[in-house]
Every structure is written in structure tokens, then in C-alpha cells.
Amino acid sequence: MRRRSRDLDEDDVRVRARGGSRPRTRNRPEHADARIGMVTAVNRGRYQCLVGDRAVTAMKARELGRGSIVVGDRVALVGDLSGEPDTLARVVRVEKRSSALRRTADDTDPSERVIVANADQMVIVAALADPAPQPRLIDRCLVAAYDAGLLPLLCLTKADLTSPADMTRHYAPLGLDIVVTRCDEASGREELYERLRGRCSVLVGSSGVGKSTLVNGLVPEADRAVGTVNPVTGRGRHVSSSAIALPLREGWLIDTPGVRSFGLAHVAPETITAAFPDLEVAIEECPPGCAHSADTECALDTWRATGRVDAARVDSLRRLLASRAGEE
Ligand SMILES: Nc1nc2c(ncn2[C@@H]2O[C@H](COP(=O)(O)OP(=O)(O)OP(=O)(O)O)[C@@H](O)[C@H]2O)c(=O)[nH]1
Numbered sequence: 204m205r206r207r208s209r210d211l212d213e214d215d216v217r218v219r220a221r222g223g224s225r226p227r228t229r230n231r232p233e234h235a236d237a238r239i240g241m242v243t244a245v246n247r248g249r250y251q252c253l254v255g256d257r258a259v260t261a262m263k264a265r266e267l268g269r270g271s272i273v274v275g276d277r278v279a280l281v282g283d284l285s286g287e288p289d290t291l292a293r294v295v296r297v298e299k300r301s302s303a304l305r306r307t308a309d310d311t312d313p314s315e316r317v318i319v320a321n322a323d324q325m326v327i328v329a330a331l332a333d334p335a336p337q338p339r340l341i342d343r344c345l346v347a348a349y350d351a352g353l354l355p356l357l358c359l360t361k362a363d364l365t366s367p368a369d370m371t372r373h374y375a376p377l378g379l380d381i382v383v384t385r386c387d388e389a390s391g392r393e394e395l396y397e398r399l400r401g402r403c404s405v406l407v408g409s410s411g412v413g414k415s416t417l418v419n420g421l422v423p424e425a426d427r428a429v430g431t432v433n434p435v436t437g438r439g440r441h442v443s444s445s446a447i448a449l450p451l452r453e454g455w456l457i458d459t460p461g462v463r464s465f466g467l468a469h470v471a472p473e474t475i476t477a478a479f480p481d482l483e484v485a486i487e488e489c490p491p492g493c494a495h496s497a498d499t500e501c502a503l504d505t506w507r508a509t510g511r512v513d514a515a516r517v518d519s520l521r522r523l524l525a526s527r528a529g530e531e
């Protein structure tokens with residue numbers, strides 16, 4: 204009996220190899236043998252996936268069409284999952300995303316594109332000095348985080364150069380969690396590590412703010428990858444121009460060297476106002492289509508004048524709304 208079933212399998216294989224007189228899916232519905240992996244890097248149409256503890260390179264099955272697959276995606280894989288050199292698995296399905304970080308090509312181009320999937324936190328890295336912080340850029344990252352449903356965390360680096368007081372005061376009205384780090388002290392880094400535990404965090408920030416320094420402190424394996432091939436991602440970190448997912452002991456860190464700014468044309472103003480639930484009562488009194496700017500009939504002004512809403516919160520909301528409009 205056993206022998207007979209094995210013969211049938213071989214027959215099945217032979218028939219398909221000869222050119223498929225039999226539909227491939229017969230007796231094998233929905234790729235029941237597929238395994239789920241996580242996409243850790245994307246490079247020229249090749250997807251690096253972590254399947255269990257094995258790094259597998261895969262291509263997209265034709266049946267998936269033009270749908271995008273991005274870092275952080277959970278995908279179903281079939282084919283050669285050995286992870287041996289020169290082997291190629293196939294991605295046959297992309298699992299439903301719990302979140303999608305998007306950007307537009309620029310503010311005037313409404314076509315949006317997902318850059319990272321399934322993250323739950325955005326760590327906005329900004330240096331306190333050298334280079335000077337760019338509050339506009341930080342604001343735009345915040346709006347992108349609200350849009351994607353990611354919890355924002357502001358990481359202020361290089362505290363050995365300047366006091367963080369001004370920046371923390373500036374961002375306090377946003378109710379944002381802030382971590383301050385400096386490379387000559389471990390305490391801030393350890394606090395950051397605590398915040399990353401068990402989460403999938405996207406790291407964003409412009410060049411020179413100390414992102415690599417943080418990543419190397421958190422994921423020593425990433426350092427070893429410089430100039431060689433990373434066992435997890437299959438390539439060197441610094442070669443990458445797109446996002447790359449690095450495993451933490453608990454959780455994931457997704458570094459995004461390419462993301463210096465976000466086009467925010469796709470973000471509805473309501474997405475931003477939703478992050479200010481305390482101002483909702485005032486906003487309800489605004490005229491229809493109110494842009495909530497100071498030179499309109501915006502109800503925020505009357506409420507603010509009478510002290511019924513926090514002035515700093517109104518300013519912060521207006522700042523974020525303006526950042527969406529895109530003066531960088
Ligand atoms: N004073 C000071 N310098 C730092 C600190 N962290 C990083 N640096 C320095 O800042 C410079 C940039 O650091 P990187 O970690 O390469 O910054 P990055 O954001 O990864 O920049 P790119 O590699 O260009 O993307 C390096 O010379 C670091 O040594 C810090 O806490 N204090």
C-alpha cells in the first residue's frame with residue numbers, strides 16, 4: 204500500500220515534468236505545503252526571507268502579478284527552501300498586512316507605494332547637533348507614522364554635544380515618547396532597547412544622525428555584515444538602498460537607509476487630527492472643510508483664546524498639517 208502511493212507520487216511528478224497534461228494544483232490545493240517566512244530584504248526582484256532560522260532567497264511567482272512584496276511582509280514560500288547558494292524559492296502568497304508604511308514619490312504625485320509592512324513602531328532618529336535637528340523632517344515622519352498606524356518614538360542622539368532640553372520641550376506637546384542617547388553612555392541605548400523589545404520597529408532618520416551607530420550597538424551581527432554577506436539578509440548592509448530587517452533577540456529592527464523624507468500627499472488631514480483627540484471637541488465647531496489654519500474661521504482659535512484647549516497642542520497640530528502640505 205505504501206509502495207503504491209509512492210509510485211503514484213513519482214508518476215505525478217513525471218507527468219508534470221513532461222509539460223503538465225494535468226493541472227498542477229490537482230490534489231495540491233492552495234500550496235498546502237507552503238511555509239511562511241518573513242521578507243528581510245528586497246534586491247532587484249529577489250526577496251530575502253527568513254524561514255524558521257534559515258535565510259532563503261525567493262522570487263515572486265507569476266500568479267502573484269504586480270502586487271508588491273516589501274520588507275516585513277509575511278509570505279508563503281514553496282520550492283527549494285534549503286537556503287543553499289544559488290537556490291531559489293517562490294513566493295506564492297502575501298499574508299494580510301497589519302500595517303503598511305507608505306510614501307508618495309513626492310507631494311505632487313499621488314501614487315503611493317508601501318515601503319515597509321507589518322511594523323508597529325516608528326523610531327525617528329534625530330541628532331541634537333552635528334547635523335542640527337530638522338524639526339520639519341521629524342514632523343513629516345510623525346505624520347507618516349500616524350498614517351501607517353505606527354507608534355512613534357523620538358530618539359534624540361548625540362546628547363554629549365548639546366542638551367536635549369529645547370527639543371524635548373518642542374515635542375512634549377505631542378505626547379510623544381522620547382529617548383535620549385549618546386554614544387559614550389549606555390543608559391539611553393538600553394532604554395531604547397527596552398522600547399524595541401517584542402516589537403517590529405522601523406528606524407528612520409537622515410544621514411549622519413547616528414543611526415548606524417545605534418544599529419551596530421543593538422544588532423552586532425549587522426556590523427559583521429559590512430563588506431561581506433550577512434547570514435540573515437544575504438547581503439552587506441551598506442550595499443542596500445532599500446529597507447532591511449534585522450532580528451533582535453525579541454523583535455525586529457527595520458533600518459531604512461533610503462527613507463529620508465516622506466511624500467505625504469496621500470495622507471488625509473483627518474488622519475492627523477485623529478492624533479489630537481483632545482482637540483476634537485473644538486474641531487467639531489469648525490466650518491465645513493476647515494483647513495484649521497490660523498487665518499480662517501477655525502474654531503481652534505476661539506477655543507484656544509478662552510483657554511479651553513491647550514495652545515501648544517493647537518500649534519503642534521497646525522505644524523503637522525502644514526508639514527503635510529509639503530514645505531520641506
Ligand atoms: N558626538 C557623538 N557622535 C556620534 C554619536 N553617535 C554617532 N556619532 C558619530 O556621528 C557620525 C555619523 O554616525 P553614523 O552612525 O554613521 O550615522 P548614520 O545616521 O548611520 O549616517 P549614515 O551612515 O550616513 O546613514 C559618526 O562619525 C559617529 O561616530 C554620539 O552619540 N555622539
Ligand SMILES: [Zn+2]
Pocket residue numbers: 486489490493494495496500501502503
Ligand atoms: Zn478648524
